[in-house]
Amino acid sequence: MALPTYASTPQVIWYYTFRGICALIFFFLIAPILVIIPLSFNAENFFTFTPEMLSLSPEGYSTKHYEDFFNTSDWQQAMWNSLKIAPMATLLAVSFGTLAAIGLSSEHVPFRRAIMAVLISPMIVPLIISAAGMYFFYSRIGLQGTYLGVVLAHAALGIPFVIITVTATLVGFDRSLTRAAANMGANPVTTFFRVQMPLILPGVISGALFAFITSFDEVVVVLFVGSAGQKTLPWQMFIGLREQISPTILAVATMLVGISICLLTVVELLRRRSERLRGMSPG
Amino acid sequence: MTDRTTGPDQFTGATPDNALRDADRAEAASGPMLAADGTPLKKSLNRALRRQKMRALMLIAPLLIFILVAFIAPIADMLFRSVENQIVSETLPRTVDSLEDWDHTTGDLPSEGTFRALYVDMFIAAEKKEHTRLGTRLNYEQTGVSSLFRRTGRDVDDFGELYEDQFNDLDAAWEDPMTWARILGDPDWIAEAEGAEAPGPDFVLRDGVETALPTTAEVYSAFAEFTQTEDEDNPLEETPWTLVYTALYWDLMRDGFAYSGPESALVTAAAEAAPGFETVSMQENFVESDKDWGSTAVWSTIQTYAPEYTPGYFLNSVDAQLTPDGIEARPENEQIYGILFKRTIFMSMTITISCILLGYPVAWILANLPMRTANLLMILVLLPFWTSLLVRTSAWKVMLQQQGVINDILVWIGLVDDANRLIMINNQFGTIVAMTHILLPFMILPLYSVMATIPPTYLRAAKSLGANDWTAFWRVYFPQSVPGIGAGSILVFILAIGYYITPEIVGGTTGTFISNRIAYHISSSLNWGLAAALGSILLAAVLILYWAYDRIVGIDNVKLG
Numbered sequence: 001m002a003l004p005t006y007a008s009t010p011q012v013i014w015y016y017t018f019r020g021i022c023a024l025i026f027f028f029l030i031a032p033i034l035v036i037i038p039l040s041f042n043a044e045n046f047f048t049f050t051p052e053m054l055s056l057s058p059e060g061y062s063t064k065h066y067e068d069f070f071n072t073s074d075w076q077q078a079m080w081n082s083l084k085i086a087p088m089a090t091l092l093a094v095s096f097g098t099l100a101a102i103g104l105s106s107e108h109v110p111f112r113r114a115i116m117a118v119l120i121s122p123m124i125v126p127l128i129i130s131a132a133g134m135y136f137f138y139s140r141i142g143l144q145g146t147y148l149g150v151v152l153a154h155a156a157l158g159i160p161f162v163i164i165t166v167t168a169t170l171v172g173f174d175r176s177l178t179r180a181a182a183n184m185g186a187n188p189v190t191t192f193f194r195v196q197m198p199l200i201l202p203g204v205i206s207g208a209l210f211a212f213i214t215s216f217d218e219v220v221v222v223l224f225v226g227s228a229g230q231k232t233l234p235w236q237m238f239i240g241l242r243e244q245i246s247p248t249i250l251a252v253a254t255m256l257v258g259i260s261i262c263l264l265t266v267v268e269l270l271r272r273r274s275e276r277l278r279g280m281s282p283g
Numbered sequence: 284m285t286d287r288t289t290g291p292d293q294f295t296g297a298t299p300d301n302a303l304r305d306a307d308r309a310e311a312a313s314g315p316m317l318a319a320d321g322t323p324l325k326k327s328l329n330r331a332l333r334r335q336k337m338r339a340l341m342l343i344a345p346l347l348i349f350i351l352v353a354f355i356a357p358i359a360d361m362l363f364r365s366v367e368n369q370i371v372s373e374t375l376p377r378t379v380d381s382l383e384d385w386d387h388t389t390g391d392l393p394s395e396g397t398f399r400a401l402y403v404d405m406f407i408a409a410e411k412k413e414h415t416r417l418g419t420r421l422n423y424e425q426t427g428v429s430s431l432f433r434r435t436g437r438d439v440d441d442f443g444e445l446y447e448d449q450f451n452d453l454d455a456a457w458e459d460p461m462t463w464a465r466i467l468g469d470p471d472w473i474a475e476a477e478g479a480e481a482p483g484p485d486f487v488l489r490d491g492v493e494t495a496l497p498t499t500a501e502v503y504s505a506f507a508e509f510t511q512t513e514d515e516d517n518p519l520e521e522t523p524w525t526l527v528y529t530a531l532y533w534d535l536m537r538d539g540f541a542y543s544g545p546e547s548a549l550v551t552a553a554a555e556a557a558p559g560f561e562t563v564s565m566q567e568n569f570v571e572s573d574k575d576w577g578s579t580a581v582w583s584t585i586q587t588y589a590p591e592y593t594p595g596y597f598l599n600s601v602d603a604q605l606t607p608d609g610i611e612a613r614p615e616n617e618q619i620y621g622i623l624f625k626r627t628i629f630m631s632m633t634i635t636i637s638c639i640l641l642g643y644p645v646a647w648i649l650a651n652l653p654m655r656t657a658n659l660l661m662i663l664v665l666l667p668f669w670t671s672l673l674v675r676t677s678a679w680k681v682m683l684q685q686q687g688v689i690n691d692i693l694v695w696i697g698l699v700d701d702a703n704r705l706i707m708i709n710n711q712f713g714t715i716v717a718m719t720h721i722l723l724p725f726m727i728l729p730l731y732s733v734m735a736t737i738p739p740t741y742l743r744a745a746k747s748l749g750a751n752d753w754t755a756f757w758r759v760y761f762p763q764s765v766p767g768i769g770a771g772s773i774l775v776f777i778l779a780i781g782y783y784i785t786p787e788i789v790g791g792t793t794g795t796f797i798s799n800r801i802a803y804h805i806s807s808s809l810n811w812g813l814a815a816a817l818g819s820i821l822l823a824a825v826l827i828l829y830w831a832y833d834r835i836v837g838i839d840n841v842k843l844g
Contacts, residue, residue: 011752022648025641026663029723032678033670035688039681047681048691096346103342107300108335115343122354124829126781128798129818132805133357136364136815156354159346217671220783224805237673241680241788250681253674260669264662 040250065251078236089154097162105170123160127220135224145227158211169203202274365815368593387583398565409436438572443525482511583607596816631779638726646730668724679717709791726771733767
């Protein structure tokens with residue numbers, strides 16, 4: 001990719017122009033996320049940089065929007081709701097999803113393609129359609145506006161991610177290990193927890209993170225399936241953006257970016273570990 | 284058992300599958316092999332294979348059932364709702380029956396019998412407060428029906444007072460609920476219900492009363508059921524609806540009326556007096572309540588929408604409507620869904636093309652830089668991918684506002700006058716920019732994974748054969764990257780046409796998608812049938828695209844992170 005020494009002038013110009021274009025696109029990708037971080041420390045209730053901020057004077061900055069977040073009952077309630085819903089949905093998605101992924105990856109599964117298509121479908125169907133269908137159906141069976149309804153809906157949305165990540169990990173799983181364990185007298189449950197599970201754990205954890213972030217970020221389905229009692233953090237942000245826009249949203253957004261960075265790091269580390277393990281295994 | 288039935292050898296080692304093949308080969312050489320317990324080896328291996336299949340299915344079953352209940356059933360319910368129309372025939376069953384023979388083309392109003400049927404249906408519906416729901420439903424097809432139903436629902440109570448008063452004037456016994464119960468109720472039921480705590484045992488009609496007083500028996504049963512289930516009162520203690528008095532009048536006036544049974548003296552006396560009663564036709568009553576009942580338009584709407592399933596919602600969602608004369612396009616000024624669908628597709632395509640234009644160079648540079656640098660730059664792609672959708676949407680709101688960051692910078696540089704700040708939000712531009720940013724990682728990642736497999740030597744080979752930079756790229760590199768463009772484009776397009784949140788926040792009125800309309804119909808206009816029909820059309824479009832994606836890329840190749 002480096003510029004060869006014999007490059008002509010137009011080639012040199014193009015080389016640097018192209019890099020410039022790419023830099024601009026990267027800037028486009030990352031700038032909106034970076035912009036909100038300093039703005040969330042704005043001392044004023046503005047959504048733009050004040051002269052004090054630009055001159056980097058300390059008066060221009062404050063943490064009052066963060067204090068606002070921690071002192072407003074609406075935001076606190078929303079945060080607790082999110083923290084109550086997402087882990088439950090993740091637990092459901094991961095326990096069902098891991099079992100099914102193990103089943104799907106065994107040698108003979110009748111109708112494998114059809115089953116896979118059904119299990120992946122929550123990822124394909126547009127959220128607004130899932131939300132509409134769930135709203136209609138859950139109100140028929142009395143789940144609309146309940147905690148359980150939201151958890152079930154979010155678990156369904158998270159399942160495809162668990163299936164995909166766990167099946168991907170299982171591709172590199174050496175089956176002679178379970179046979180060896182069985183041979184040495186371990187029953188299927190022991191084999192699963194002592195042999196298979198530790199090896200596919202990275203896949204399960206990254207599937208869980210995907211399922212968690214799906215539920216934690218989800219707003220369309222919870223808007224319809226939930227009621228005011230299940231108002232989650234994204235829902236509260238959505239209301240704020242649509243109606244009474246307040247800079248507290250930027251403080252929340254910044255904290256969410258922090259969470260995203262942590263999750264991204266964990267997933268990346270897990271992926272590397274799983275690749276390393278796969279490289280070592282004889283299969 | 285041969286390879287053909289069990290599939291190719293996917294796994295090496297001692298699986299039942301492989302053992303079966305071994306057994307096959309051994310059998311061909313030297314007769315059937317026996318397992319340790321004496322059964323033929325093939326048989327016991329087949330059993331093991333079956334058990335393995337069962338185990339796999341057992342592992343999948345809980346999730347499959349979960350998804351079917353929590354996700355597939357709601358989707359099926361939505362599809363069902365888009366054609367369901369039972370509300371008309373459930374709320375107005377008698378009217379619908381009676382309208383079957385009516386021909387709207389003659390221009391005549393339906394017969395008095397139909398008006399009577401409507402009176403009975405309307406009265407019961409108004410008591411149950413169901414008439415407004417039906418009015419709202421029919422109002423989607425013909426404006427004005429909603430208020431018509433509401434007004435008539437209020438008036439319908441008074442239509443029968445005329446008869447009630449005349450019966451009561453004739454004999455005070457008609458005011459007594461017990462009189463009615465004795466004429467119409469089963470003696471055993473009366474004995475049980477007397478003194479029983481409200482609502483008492485379920486009403487039972489007396490044998491034979493249906494032949495003598497058919498309409499009265501029908502409406503009294505409805506009254507008794509309503510009293511017991513809705514009001515939770517004992518019918519023995521409640522004066523019947525005015526509807527029941529009217530029905531009795533109709534029955535008494537019937538040709539060949541004959542009655543024998545409890546209270547026969549009272550009934551016979553009433554039957555003799557009835558021809559002298561003052562009377563008004565139901566048609567007059569209805570037309571007086573609202574003159575719309577005197578036009579055929581309302582009646583033909585009811586007749587057209589009488590069937591239990593209707594294509595009406597789907598026709599509405601393509602700017603057409605079902606009229607008594609067949610399918611017609613809506614008037615020009617009411618056509619909104621065609622525009623909305625076109626806009627959704629146009630904007631999704633614009634977003635997809637912008638994603639290709641921005642994603643291609645980035646994917647190229649990521650695929651061609653040294654591993655370490657590429658991994659570092661990849662973070663810039665993955666971080667937005669992992670960041671909450673609402674965070675990115677709020678970021679764009681902050682950036683694009685008139686008092687926002689971009690306008691501030693432009694004013695500061697001097698490109699834009701402070702008084703004429705650019706309007707970049709609450710229009711199509713805002714939606715396209717924000718969604719391009721949000722969906723760009725979905726284009727870059729598949730493009731990158733395809734480009735990473737294209738050997739850089741091909742470009743060098745092309746150049747050494749005399750191609751200039753452009754020819755080498757366009758004739759050699761680009762064709763190989765087309766699968767990546769295809770995969771990324773379909774993915775971005777599928778995601779874009781179903782977007783709701785971002786257009787809702789930055790789209791204003793001109794930058795909204797069909798999904799915003801669906802949400803509007805669910806939560807504001809409450810026209811669920813239309814929302815379901817619009818949703819079904821969108822779902823069909825997505826599934827076709829998804830099928831194409833599966834053909835081009837394969838669903839198993841979906842990768843994350």
